[in-house]
Amino acid sequence: MxxxxxxxxxxxxxxxxxxxxxxxxxxxxxxxxxxxxxxxxxxxxxxxxxxxxxxxxxxxxxxxxxxxxxxxxxxxxxxxxxxxxxxxxxxxxxxxxxxxxxxxxxxxxxxxxxxxxxxxxxxxxxxxxxxxxxxxxxxxxxxxxxxxxxxxxxxxxxxxxxxxxxIEKTKLDKPNLSEYKNAKNIVHVGGFSFEKNHEELLEIFKFVVERNLNAKLHLVGDGPLKSKIHSKVQSLGLEDSVIFYGFVDNPLDYIIAADVLVLPSIIEGLPGVLLEAMYCNTPVVAYNVGGIPEIVTSDTGLLIEKGDKKKFGESILEILDNPNRDQIANAHSIVLSKYxxxxxxxxxxxxxxxxxxx
CATH class of the missing domain: 3.40.50.2000 (Glycogen Phosphorylase B;)
Structure with missing residues (x-):
């Protein structure tokens, strides 16, 4: 053909x-x-x-x-x-x-x-x-x-x-973020566009870091709103806790090293980055939009109603404190069998x- x-x-x-x-x-x-x-x-x-x-x-x-x-x-x-x-x-x-x-x-x-x-x-x-x-x-x-x-x-x-x-099957043997190994690492992967909702992500992270000073937010990606997000990081006083990477060839290196992957998008189809996190045995927190609830359920991660920033932040803190190993294993198994x-x-x-x- x-x-x-x-x-x-x-x-x-x-x-x-x-x-x-x-x-x-x-x-x-x-x-x-x-x-x-x-x-x-x-x-x-x-x-x-x-x-x-x-x-x-x-x-x-x-x-x-x-x-x-x-x-x-x-x-x-x-x-x-x-x-x-x-x-x-x-x-x-x-x-x-x-x-x-x-x-x-x-x-x-x-x-x-x-x-x-x-x-x-x-x-x-x-x-x-x-x-x-x-x-x-x-x-x-x-x-x-x-x-x-x-x-x-x-x-x-x-x-x-x-x-x-x-997603592509690949070896997971190159975890990044080694210089932050003593921190609680939160990773977001996505272009800097309005759909990805970086501004609200920073507000959520502000809530988290006030309760866990050891938390770091790693932003992987590039896009037209990046400079605006840089400015918001400064206005919120988060310069020491938010790290920008731009586009990277293999985001799995960051995802596998994360304590949690977050996705507070306002528009999504079916985001591959969530499947990649599940493949990497990294827990996920995401807003309930688009096709996300078709892969993030009570068996595979934490699904938050769009706009509930407080609940999103609390869910991140919950995972940082006590990740659900059953959810992580279920998510990994589902990705291998279907995605x-x-x-x-x-x-x-x-x-x-x-x-x-x-």
């Missing part, structure tokens, strides 16, 4: 990373796979082969005839059986290229978040309605993402399914075959 993956940008973000990992597994299973990014970037994505780029222009992303044509020429040359559009603007480019240049291959869209959160105007709703009317299938990352999609576009009901994100990429990639291939046989 020939598979063409579209990703939004050459950037270190969950959707792009998972698409490349998925492509690797599909290639290993004997399929011919290419990955094309709409927009250029400087990230080193985890793809065994080259990541190609359309060099689309972000300022023209609503009317980028040149990139639509370029995609059509790539499809004509490669002749893929399936085009999978992986989040971001990829569905837009795939559908308009297909409509204008009349190629026939089915388009699958991987819905990695909650689309309703981004529909702010009637124009956006009608625009997205057109796109979803012309897609062959939608793969949502969680049941919550699927339900959100169907709430806004119920006509897609017969053409959607859920396949979760997966590794060798298992997940097979689900994608089976769905492709079903679509092609229709």
């Amino acid at each position: 020939k598979i063409l993956h579209l990703i939004h940008k050459i950037q270190n973000r969950g959707a792009e990373t998972f698409a490349c990992q998925l492509a690797n597994h599909q290639e290993k299973r004997g399929h011919n796979v290419k990955v094309f990014a709409l927009f250029n970037g400087e990230a080193n994505l985890p793809l065994d082969n080259e990541v190609f780029c359309l060099y689309a222009k972000e300022r023209n992303r609503f009317l980028d005839f040149r990139a639509w044509k370029k995609l059509a020429l790539i499809i004509k040359d490669f002749q893929p059986d399936i085009i999978q559009a992986n989040a971001g603007d990829t569905l837009k480019y795939a559908i308009f290229s297909k409509k204008i240049f009349r190629w026939k291959q089915p388009v699958i869209f991987r819905n990695a978040s909650e689309v309703g959160r981004y529909l702010k105007s009637p124009f956006q709703r009608h625009y997205n309605k057109y796109l979803y009317r012309n897609v062959n299938w939608v793969i949502s990352v969680s049941e919550a993402s699927k339900l959100d999609l169907l709430n806004h576009f119920p006509f897609i009901n017969q053409h959607t399914t859920v396949i979760p994100v997966g 590794t990429n060798d298992i997940i990639s097979e689900k994608f291939i089976h769905l492709y075959q079903e679509i092609l046989e229709r």
Whole structure:
């Protein structure tokens, strides 16, 4: 089978990373796979082969005839059986290229978040309605993402399914944070964007550090709001307790060394970082948003209602004082049995075959 993956940008973000990992597994299973990014970037994505780029222009992303044509020429040359559009603007480019240049291959869209959160105007709703009317299938990352999609576009009901994100099996033998081995280490991994809710995380951490002066908060990631968060750290007087790392090649080195991983996001699909923490036997505390309650339950971690900063802080302190070993073991077992990429990639291939046989 020939598979063409579209990703939004050459950037270190969950959707792009998972698409490349998925492509690797599909290639290993004997399929011919290419990955094309709409927009250029400087990230080193985890793809065994080259990541190609359309060099689309972000300022023209609503009317980028040149990139639509370029995609059509790539499809004509490669002749893929399936085009999978992986989040971001990829569905837009795939559908308009297909409509204008009349190629026939089915388009699958991987819905990695909650689309309703981004529909702010009637124009956006009608625009997205057109796109979803012309897609062959939608793969949502969680049941919550699927339900959100169907709430806004119920006509897609017969053409959607859920396949979760997966993680890579890897050796866990390089724990970082050795210079903080005598501290209580709290780790957050995620880009500095409004969805990740860093400002509220700092308020939660302020509550924690006032009760455990030995606590340290390690922020792994980069993004447009990083300087703003730096300023808030200073305004809260947390300079000695919060450490910034920027983007790192292997966040597992930090996660495995943590006493707890925290995720107080306000929007999520199904965050792979929680699965990575469970794989590392690191306890988790997260807000009850998106698909998070599908993996964080009373058996696997601590789930907090969104906005309850006090409860979130108390839960962190609870784990720092007395981690629940049964939860940690259950979470690790579930990840190994359901959420590794060798298992997940097979689900994608089976769905492709079903679509092609229709």
